[in-house]
Amino acid sequence: MTTWLIKGARILGGEAADLLLADGRIAQIGRGLSEAGAQVLDADGLVALPGLVDLHTHLREPGREDAETVETGTQAAALGGFTAVHAMANTDPVADTAGVVEQVWRLGREAGHCDVHPVGAVTVGLAGERLAELGAMADSAARVRVFSDDGKCVSDAVLMRRALEYVKAFDGVIAQHAQEPRLTEDAQMNEGELSGVLGLRGWPAVAEEAIIARDVLLAAHVGSRLHVCHVSTAGSVEIIRWAKSRGCNVTAEVTPHHLLLTEQLVATYDPVYKVNPPLRTQEDVQALRAALADGTIDAVATDHAPHPAEDKDCEWAAAAMGMIGLETALSVVQEAMVETGLLDWAGVADRMSYRPARIGRLAEQGQPLAPGAPANLTLYDPSARWTVDPSAFASRSRNTPYQGMTLPGRVVATFLRGRPTVLDGKIA
Numbered sequence: 001m002t003t004w005l006i007k008g009a010r011i012l013g014g015e016a017a018d019l020l021l022a023d024g025r026i027a028q029i030g031r032g033l034s035e036a037g038a039q040v041l042d043a044d045g046l047v048a049l050p051g052l053v054d055l056h057t058h059l060r061e062p063g064r065e066d067a068e069t070v071e072t073g074t075q076a077a078a079l080g081g082f083t084a085v086h087a088m089a090n091t092d093p094v095a096d097t098a099g100v101v102e103q104v105w106r107l108g109r110e111a112g113h114c115d116v117h118p119v120g121a122v123t124v125g126l127a128g129e130r131l132a133e134l135g136a137m138a139d140s141a142a143r144v145r146v147f148s149d150d151g152k153c154v155s156d157a158v159l160m161r162r163a164l165e166y167v168k169a170f171d172g173v174i175a176q177h178a179q180e181p182r183l184t185e186d187a188q189m190n191e192g193e194l195s196g197v198l199g200l201r202g203w204p205a206v207a208e209e210a211i212i213a214r215d216v217l218l219a220a221h222v223g224s225r226l227h228v229c230h231v232s233t234a235g236s237v238e239i240i241r242w243a244k245s246r247g248c249n250v251t252a253e254v255t256p257h258h259l260l261l262t263e264q265l266v267a268t269y270d271p272v273y274k275v276n277p278p279l280r281t282q283e284d285v286q287a288l289r290a291a292l293a294d295g296t297i298d299a300v301a302t303d304h305a306p307h308p309a310e311d312k313d314c315e316w317a318a319a320a321m322g323m324i325g326l327e328t329a330l331s332v333v334q335e336a337m338v339e340t341g342l343l344d345w346a347g348v349a350d351r352m353s354y355r356p357a358r359i360g361r362l363a364e365q366g367q368p369l370a371p372g373a374p375a376n377l378t379l380y381d382p383s384a385r386w387t388v389d390p391s392a393f394a395s396r397s398r399n400t401p402y403q404g405m406t407l408p409g410r411v412v413a414t415f416l417r418g419r420p421t422v423l424d425g426k427i428a
């Protein structure tokens, strides 16, 4: 295995140092390191971050390989600085058995661009009627610890309670897509003044907040772990803050797009902005940024949701919901959180690597950059500026809301257990 000597990287944006990567681990960190035979990478001016961990990625395989495959989705992840992703269960077939989660896990290992941790479905076929084989998925080679019906809400309170009780046995977590289904029938965008003006069916904030409120109480009642997917409203933040203050074992994530974009974009009727949960108001964006900064929201998760053109390039009401986000996540977080002074790079490492790895119970990811740690890291140039051109993405889909926008920062290199998956901004 090649030994790598990374020269002069700013560790978490701080002091410049050299990193020696050998045998899959960080062997040394210090100034003026040298090593005969090592491959040298000049990282002058680059920020070294621990490899990013995504809690919420849709890889679409099996079943929708026209939208994405494990191969293309994990290439996109590596290009975005990720060394691990959690692959959501709403595939076809649904990842609700040991067989399907092992298949996805194996495809990830074969592709080799980042670690793929399948998320298991909570209910059979995401139908919300009976629990899936949670224990068998936990015991499988994929060692599933995160379970979610994402795309759909586990709306039955009894089933949700039983799921929370069941995963305690193996320290699992239920990741809830909080959307009260009756309150959001045919919903097309955030409910408010603008939805009235545009004549689109509204998606009220209370539909998200009511489920979160119920679930934090259920999780506290059974003493289990709850994770809230893609929080999108100021009211949700208040409930999670209250629950944490009472000692409830709840964690939460926010997407990059909910940190940057608002419902105003829906006025274009461009379906690229149609997403679940919907883009909200400027006040919600401010509350989400503040909550990520103060730790009420634990993690940034992309909710990378690839769709082929035929599912997006149609009229608003008929278009699929979702946007891709792996290759732009760190740049959007830089724009929304770092350039606004809300987070420094150590904070970004915490919210995009350490904490998501802990939530997913990943032992070999989300470790501080230190001698002996697995050599999972990304080298990032925060001074770069680039114009988003989805035709250059590794993702098989093109549904990015940032097309044509200039974003800060670029991932220059990514290492997975000491082996480069990205070099010079390209798949290695």
Ligand SMILES: [Zn+2]
Pocket (backbone or CB within 6 Å): 150, 151, 152, 177, 229, 230, 276, 277
């Ligand atoms: Zn979701």
